[in-house]
Amino acid sequence: MTQAPTVSCAERVIDAYRRIAEADRPEIWITLRPETDVLTQARELDRRIAAGAELPLAGTLVAIKDNIDVAGLPTTAACPGYAYTPGSSAPAVQRLLDAGVLVLGKTNLDQFATGLVGTRSPYGPVRNALRPEKISGGSSSGSAVAVALGIADIALGTDTAGSGRVPAALNGIVGIKPTLGLVPTTGVIPAARSYDAVTVFARTLTDAQRALAVMIGPDESDPLSRSWPDDVRLSAPDHPRVAIPRDEDLTPLTSQARAAFGTAVKRLEAAGAEATVIDVSPLLQAARLLYDGALVAERYAGVGEFIARDPSAADPTVAAIILAAAELPAHALAADQERLDVYKALAHRLLSGYDALLLPTTTEHPDIAAVRADPVTINSRLGTYTNFVNLLDLAAVAVPAGGADGSPFGVSVITRAFEDQPALDIAARLTGEQDPTPLPDTGVDLAVFGAHLRGQPLSHQLTDTGARYAGEVTTTAAYRLTALATDPAKPGLVRVGPGTGGPITGERWTLSPAALGRFLAALPAPMSLGRIELAEGTWVLGFQCDPYTASTGTDITHHGDWRAYLATSGS
Template identity: 80%
Template structure:
């Protein structure tokens, strides 16, 4: 509901022109206006990791992949590419091992950095050089252009680049960067720059979980879903085979019990999508008398959803006639 996004310090933006820094500041304000909470963090270790792509021994992987081919077809290969790859063949093994160890430390730092945030916002690149400028300094310019992106693949992270205005007469963009497999939060946050709703989950995955009480949107335990990165997937209604009971718990919550169509009714709820890991953590923290099991919906499908131990439900107050937890709360508060 309110994404938390990390942004770099002023000194981390030194590679940008004044116009680029102003455009980035405007992008941060645009996010904040859309309801995002931002906080400044030190991203210098990530920028150091990015430099390993060109300045370190990791380029030895390129020699291992195509070095022999380049050596045998030197005239058919771009001179700059050939020079980089052939030079990598002379790197000592200990240098590669040392850079791989550095990369491991940077990866731990990156995940620790994002532990309190949903994403990191950075400029996508440092500028837009023309062809003549690239030909004059191909390695240096490419390295500078990748200042804020080269670490993403190296640290096994995910990112979405999105336009965010102009700087110095050219397009300006930002990247929303997340941990691996958290592409969807990056897509959701990037969509805030377009003024449009985020696209359907990509990939269309996750495990559906039906909730019927205190975990509904706006209810006191909904944060237990959103804190795991769960995504709201719409309203649902059960088949007419359930009873709903108000339990004596703190905070108040209902219990859903299957009784069959002859004695049951349809109950309103919501469906959320969780990753398998998030669902496991959610289930491990679920207190009695609640449990998760298969719940039949009114379209005949079955989904994972909240259920209640029948013995515990028997001690509560039957509220089935209201058709759902929200309707019950509205009726009792009137």
């Protein structure tokens, strides 16, 4: 998604509209902006870039699911009678616009985001990007296909039951469903307000992550928006423990799909993960609460009154699902909310000790004709492995994992709330990507020079907190390093003044504010935390030693590196 200097934003827009014409997939779009309008904005972006404007997503082409507001473009939720034109964009969209993206248009969806099939729309079913006779998956159907066909760089979807993940799996792309509330849902037509999330599709994990990072942040107009906690984990460990389902939990899959899932597990293991089989049936049982229980009342709260006034204005299947919720008594909703609390506690215990859960993203890839013949049962099966995620306040990253039965096959890395970055790290082991920048922007950098270096005895104190390795650092020549008589062995770094020491090599780690506080509280004498001057001209927080204790140790400054000293001393 980084803009190549030889390709202007305007040229990228011209190329995108050429691909739109070649693809000949009108069902992707509910509102496609005129090329001339987007070109005008692109040329303005090119002028701003030439003038030195900092736009991290400059020229990125974006498609927006048509239940998310974009100022000046109709929002329909795939129901023409519901349409309105907002005067302002949803915060998620506005943040992308401020970063330099170009919106191509609004995409088709399962009406009112009710469905996982991509066929419940008066604008027509969205055909799969690779196999047009099959479904694209929904409800974020148009967004996923726009990305899969190479028209848009990224696309926004929404996800209540799996709509940001199932279409990703069926079209062979990436879908990130963040922790609920991290991306505000202001300006999004609610499906089930308590469990809705704005999601990102992209062809690479890196592109999706960069866009998501721009969109995250609380919004005062969204009472459900959330901020990163102070103890957020910024990285998966080098050898993550990943839970996987039992064979009996995979019975909905074909033999080819099971084999593809097994291959994904083996790939994670080859990348250093430890896979452990657990019983995920409680999670699959919790998933049924979303549609088979009283929680569906949230769907009526969102758009039920509109549909009740004119049921003929809605897709028959969508209308039946939403209107049925009007008959649910309040005590049934309260009872199911209590059941959900029990499932949340159970999920916490089930996943305790694991860094992630790996599951197939969906069960099958049906033909459009099959879904038309049986619109409810097939839709329900597609959500087998996705419906519980938002109900239980979990995060998920869906990535391609080969193919099965002639179609793309995908898996999802699922983690506890706010462990989005560990999920991305583990997913990257499947895609072969790596982005060194952590998703949360709340981390604090810490420089270490001895026993906390990678491979040293105390490095686990960093990795156990979810700290993230951020590369090597070197001090100015104003420091000396001494070997201290401690157990385990460690050096002391002390500032002695310009030109009287030497450059010392260490490592930079990024960790959460809470983790830093725990380090400071538990730091044994003679160590302390203070500002350290780096050769690059910046200062970073790091481990230091008091001058008196340092003077009692063996001066090893000439080695320039603790590990170099250990190698020569035979330690």
